Every structure is written in structure tokens, then in C-alpha cells.
Amino acid sequence: MIRDAEIQTLLEDTIRRFVREQLVPRESEVDETDAIPHDLIDAMREIGMFGLTIPEAYGGLGLTMEEEVRIAVELGQTSPAFRSVIGTNNGIGSIGILLDGTEAQKSRYLPKLAAGELIGSFCLTEPDAGSDAASLKTSAKKDGAFYVLNGTKRFITNAPEAGIYTVMARTSEEKGASGISAFIVERGTPGLSIGKPDRKMGQRGAHTSDVIFENCRVPASQLIGGVEGVGFRTAMKTLDKGRIHIAAIAVGAAKRMLRDALAYAKERRQFGQPIAEFQLVQAMLADSKAELYAAECMVLDVARRRDEGRDVSVEASCAKYFATEMCGRVADRAVQVHGGAGYIAEYGIERFYRDVRLFRLYEGTSQIQQVIIARGLMRGAEI
Incomplete structure (x- = not known):
């Protein structure tokens, strides 16, 4: 659910510029130092990124699920480490308190999480x-x-x-x-x-x-x-939401990798022409786009269903499973399109290849998502 299309567009544009102008140029630095620079963390605090999903009453922006996944797709188009530093405040680190905490617990912790004062x-x-x-x-x-x-x-x-x-x-x-x-x-x-x-x-x-x-x-x-x-129920509700978010991050990462692979294929020449002219390279690009499009549609659909208040456990697992597996396949194809250059650090694709492998493991492995989906079907979930 988009509450105000104009405000949402402005927010997406702001995050997109921040990602491309400030985060992308620092990706190699983060990979080499294993640390997020403090100036970038301060900048994230300044534009409210630690409180994207925390309600306005507690100092956040209170994004709906659809609004959140649209932002997550933008955040996914850079190193996952940048998303991770704010991700727990907007997801698993706050959602349990938000959904099931007492008012005293919410008032004590959520404003500090929204401001980035606490991780x-x-x-x-x-x-x-x-x-x-x-x-x-x-x-x-x-x-x-x-x-x-x-x-x-x-x-x-x-x-x-x-x-x-x-x-x-x-x-x-x-x-x-x-x-x-x-x-x-x-x-x-x-x-x-x-x-x-x-x-x-x-x-x-x-x-x-x-x-x-x-x-x-x-x-x-x-x-x-x-x-x-009731803690286990709290954890499962937290993970349902987190799986939708991770699916959106995987979509964003796949967009970035496909964009980089396409740019390289149009520039790299072999046999007197850009390798993008070769049909076997085109097939890898086309497969990536088709799967990416399907995953993005799934993510938006499950986000809207959750905003309607529907039980989306099965659909959240479907989206997380498909989007993260898709992201892994896109990463593999992107390395293949780059050829030998794809294995070299300076091109960045090998870093994404390593980074996105984790998507298929956390918030429940792909195999656990399959189990959740199958059990949901056996309980009568909509087909």
C-alpha cells in the first residue's frame, strides 16, 4: 500500500541518489577494511534510514510493507553490508518489540532504534x-x-x-x-x-x-x-516480515548485477564485435531479466497482501525462496558474462557473487522455505 505516491517517489529518489553517489563508490573500501565508514553511518542517521519501518509515533517513518520493499530494492543495489547495518533496526531487531512489546518497552527502545542511537x-x-x-x-x-x-x-x-x-x-x-x-x-x-x-x-x-x-x-x-x-510466535512473525524484506534486497542486488553485466557485454569486444551481440550471451541476460521480473512481481504482491492484513506466511516463503535463488543464478551468469574479468576483484562482480550467497541461508534456508510452503499447502493454503 502506497499512502502518498508523491512522498514515496521523493523518498525512493533520495535513497537511489544516496546509494549511487555515496555508497557505491565506497564498496571496495568496505570490502577491504571490513567496516562501514563512520561518516556513512552518520549520513544514514541523518536521512532517517535507521527508522524507515518504525512508526512515526516513535520517531520513524512508519513505512508500509509495499513502501518498505520498494526502498529495499534500491538499497539492494549496493554492497549488502550497507543494508545490514540499518537492517536489524528496521526488521528483526525492532519488529518483535513493535508487534508484541508492552507500551513501556516500545517507548523505551523504539525511538532510540529509529534515531540510530541504538543498534x-x-x-x-x-x-x-x-x-x-x-x-x-x-x-x-x-x-x-x-x-x-x-x-x-x-x-x-x-x-x-x-x-x-x-x-x-x-x-x-x-x-x-x-x-x-x-x-x-x-x-x-x-x-x-x-x-x-x-x-x-x-x-x-x-x-x-x-x-x-x-x-x-x-x-x-x-x-x-x-x-x-509466546516468544516463538513473536520470532515467526518477525521472520515472515524479514523474509519479504530479504526477497526485495535480492531483487535489488540482481538488478545491479544484471545492469553491470549488460554494460560490460556492450563494451567488451571479441571476434570484432561486442559480446552482447552473441546469442549465448544474450540468453544469459534474457534469463536473468525474466527471472528478475518474476521475483519483483512476487515481492510486490506479497507486500500488498501483508498490508491488507492477510496471513502471508506461505507467500513470504515463496518470495524469499524464489528471489534469493534467482539472485544466486543472476550472480553466476554475471560472472560468466564477464569471463575471466568476473573472477577479478576490481570489477566488483566476484564480490557480489560472494555476498549474495548468504541470502539463501539466513531468515530460513531455501530448504526451510520449501518445507513451510509444502506444509502450508497441506493445511489448505490458497493455490
Whole structure:
């Protein structure tokens, strides 16, 4: 749902210019230093990028899902690390508080997340609980006015920089999802420590690490919504929205790679003509455009459905699955169109090839999306 077409166009134009004029020229720097320059983070704060999806009542822009994915497509057309630094504040780091938090929790944290004063992080995955998230072992034992947390979370995005962590922990011995609750844990809480940043295949500048809880005493007031046992539902609602966002980011990345591959094919000459004139190269470009078009249509459709208040779990998984797999195929073709140059760092395509591989893993692997889709169909989801 687009609330005001003129304002939306202005916002998209602003983000597009910011991406192309300020972020794209710094991509190599980020890849080499594994850090987002502070001046760019300050610029992101200044134009409100940390609060795109947080409601206006809490200092954000309150974008609808359709408005958000249109912005995400623009953000996707540069290094994913730039999107990652603001992504948790606009998604998994804030959405649990927004959807299920108490008013006191929303008022305390959402304005700071919207302003970029705090970085949010989402702690679900564990060493033995990834795709099977309901099997998590991190515990939260009630002790008077506190909960005592013990356990380790793994591959947690923005953990090294985060000021607050949305943590899923088991508050009862009951197996499965029903025993899981959600907590807001502030950085500096005794018993909370952060592991060393992970060394990754790609997405340098976007940091992940372990988050470790050792007798970490968290005030009971930090239980999201003040209710035990509903944390897993909070996590799943958070992931539904996040999957739509990642699908849009994948569309944006595919647009950038296809644009770069086309430009190279028109310039690179072999056998006396641009390689874009060769039909086998044209086939790779055409396949990429067709799949990209399909993915973009899916993303916009599921965003509009969510804005209508419909249950989009199946459609969100469809979009995330198709768009991220499509993005991987476009990356592979883009390297192929570049030939040997595609393997050389200075052309940038090899960096995208590494970066976008993660899209098919986080927010639920492609295989988990297939399971969600199939189970939805068996429950009677619309065909």
C-alpha cells in the first residue's frame, strides 16, 4: 500500500541518489577494511534510514510493507553490508518489540532504534538450533524479579555493535515452541558477552558473532509483552516480515548485477564485435531479466497482501525462496558474462557473487522455505 505516491517517489529518489553517489563508490573500501565508514553511518542517521519501518509515533517513518520493499530494492543495489547495518533496526531487531512489546518497552527502545542511537540485534540461532529453531536450549529461569539466562546464540547479525538484543530463551521444560519466551537484553548486562566477529565468505562490513549468556540476570520487565511462552510466535512473525524484506534486497542486488553485466557485454569486444551481440550471451541476460521480473512481481504482491492484513506466511516463503535463488543464478551468469574479468576483484562482480550467497541461508534456508510452503499447502493454503 502506497499512502502518498508523491512522498514515496521523493523518498525512493533520495535513497537511489544516496546509494549511487555515496555508497557505491565506497564498496571496495568496505570490502577491504571490513567496516562501514563512520561518516556513512552518520549520513544514514541523518536521512532517517535507521527508522524507515518504525512508526512515526516513535520517531520513524512508519513505512508500509509495499513502501518498505520498494526502498529495499534500491538499497539492494549496493554492497549488502550497507543494508545490514540499518537492517536489524528496521526488521528483526525492532519488529518483535513493535508487534508484541508492552507500551513501556516500545517507548523505551523504539525511538532510540529509529534515531540510530541504538543498534538492535535478534538472537534466535544456536549451535544446535538453526533450521530447527524450536529446539533451542538457551534457558531463562525465573528468580524473583529477574530471569537468569544461560546459553549461546550463533551467527547473530550486528551483535558486535548492538545495544540491545531480542533473545529467545526457554522459560519452561516443555519441549517445542510453547516453552520459548522473548526478552530484551541490554548491552552491558552482567553475564552477557560477545564472541569475536566471524570471518565470512562475503558481506565484509556486516558483522556477526556469538552472543553468550552466563548467569545473565535480566529484569522481569524485559520479558517482551510481559507474557511467557509466546516468544516463538513473536520470532515467526518477525521472520515472515524479514523474509519479504530479504526477497526485495535480492531483487535489488540482481538488478545491479544484471545492469553491470549488460554494460560490460556492450563494451567488451571479441571476434570484432561486442559480446552482447552473441546469442549465448544474450540468453544469459534474457534469463536473468525474466527471472528478475518474476521475483519483483512476487515481492510486490506479497507486500500488498501483508498490508491488507492477510496471513502471508506461505507467500513470504515463496518470495524469499524464489528471489534469493534467482539472485544466486543472476550472480553466476554475471560472472560468466564477464569471463575471466568476473573472477577479478576490481570489477566488483566476484564480490557480489560472494555476498549474495548468504541470502539463501539466513531468515530460513531455501530448504526451510520449501518445507513451510509444502506444509502450508497441506493445511489448505490458497493455490
